[in-house]
Amino acid sequence: MNKIKGVITVLIVTSVILPAYSSNNDESDRRLNLTRVSYYIQTDELRKAFNLIDELEKKYPDDVQLFIVAADLNIRVNNRGKALKYIDKAQKLDPLNEDLDSIKASLMHEHGQSVNASARIKKSSLITEQFLKMSGRVYVNPIYNINIIAETDRVKSKNAIVRQDVIAEKFDGQLWRTNLSLNGLFEDGDEFSASLYLGDEETIGVGGEYSFRDRFGSTSIGGNISQPEWEYIESLVGNGTKDDIYIGRKQYVTKSVRASLSTGLNRYNLDEASNVAESHSVDGALSYYYPYVLSQTNDDILNFGLNYSLGAEYFLNRKTKTAPNGDNFKPFPAQTYEIHAMTFEISRDIKQKFHAGAFAGYAKDRFGDSGPLYGTQLRYSPSKKIDIGIYASEGIIGESRAGKVNQLGVNFKYKW
CATH class of the missing domain: 1.25.40.10 (Tetratricopeptide repeat domain)
Structure with missing residues (x-):
């Protein structure tokens, strides 16, 4: 850009x-x-x-x-x-x-036709996941494009999980999901997307979003039905899906300051049981970016950023079931979290073909743990059409049961 x-x-x-x-x-x-x-x-x-x-x-x-x-x-x-x-x-x-x-x-x-391939490893106190992902975008005409995402997740839990069928055991298996979407960009800047979701056990879902543009940002409304859900371990083990509706706003406060805020209502489903949990989610961010010019002649810029983010999910209802021995348990025992995080980031283009960046900060869950966040990335672009990247991060993400989450990934992108 x-x-x-x-x-x-x-x-x-x-x-x-x-x-x-x-x-x-x-x-x-x-x-x-x-x-x-x-x-x-x-x-x-x-x-x-x-x-x-x-x-x-x-x-x-x-x-x-x-x-x-x-x-x-x-x-x-x-x-x-x-x-x-x-x-x-x-x-x-x-x-x-x-x-x-x-x-x-x-x-x-910059926003045109492309093919992406990525691999990622994610580890927490609950599970180890290995993701493989392929995606592509093709334009039908200047307004409409079709995007397809196919993803697999090799999951191995570290502890026994009480499933929807009341069987408690460790999980070791592979999941898959696909998202096929039609996206549009109109002359006034409004955008829309309509999605079809496919997943394990013949799961079929649909979703859609519309974004209204104005001069200083956009307001989006959307929703999904039976979208394959991989954020919680119970969803991974029990072929979980998620229904949601949401509204969000992105605001360009100045050319250096951007803000976003969204809120939604969620409903989680497992196997044949619907509505095992309900929640209200809130996500927000406030970011400041400052480009420091090192050399006018070589277009050498050191980019600084200061970011605040909020990620919260408040569970309103979790269904209770009775085991054969008479004990009650929750098949979806996800916990409320409200994570506030502050991070500082720095990045720089190196000899036009390399881009390096790093971030560090601190996160506090009002209902759970707190701790540092940090990560780094390196991207190599041998031409305008090819991007190759590697990244790593560590910190608190999501509910407190997961604890500290480590991630390592690589990505390849070809644009034409």
Whole structure:
């Protein structure tokens, strides 16, 4: 995305600031106002930039440079649909402009067709899991794309688990699930997805989400029915599924500060038994990013980040069953958690082909444990089409029964 912004910035500077002063007052005002928009973007006064663009669009409905500046602004708030709309309008007026072709190609490539393969090991006090995952995305047309994800999980529990059929034993087996989704991106930036889920024991589920875009973020609503659920060990052992509805908001406070908050209602199912547990979940984040320029000539930037996150799930109801010996037990004994975490991160591109990053912080579960969080990643990009990465992390994730979770993974991505 930084490369896209760089191309647009060059276009803005060369087309707006450098041209000689015109004796035509209207033309001079136009150039001055476009320069003001660019200044507002650079100084993070995005609301002023949007308001001025609205005024200029009414006055100059066929201004190529205005559309380029508007595209730059929408890229900065991650409204890819609106940015592409402005680039298309500019191309219709200036079809021979190769820079516009480059901007559009970069936007489409960054979110375009791809194939991914990854492997991950996850260990906690309860289980060891080995994941293999394949995914791919293909565009039907510029608006719609089809995404498929196929994943397997080799699970080995460390302790005996009381199953839905009241049998207590350790679990050692392999699970699979597939997600086939149709996704759309509209000109105003709104997005939607419709998903079909397949899993073990002929599990079939469906889901959907719609995101409403505005100038400074998006609001999403969605839900799922019978989605294969792998977050809790009881779900892994008992072919669990999850039904949920949720609403969330992502906000671009400034170009350096982003926030998100979502809440939902969840219902968990095991084997043939539905509604073994119900919960209310809340997730949130507040992030600040600061790019420190080490060298202007080499585009050498050291990126710093400070992040706060909230991950919480409050269980409202857990069904109780009676064992043959008369004892009562809960087939889904998941525990409420509310984890607050603060992390500091740092990353840097190394010689254009490598990207290295690390994070460290502390997490506190209001209902359980607390402890440090830390991790690192290294990504190698031998070309614009290929990304190869490795990452590792350790810390508290999810309910307190799991304790500290260790993860190690590798990823390969090919884009075209």
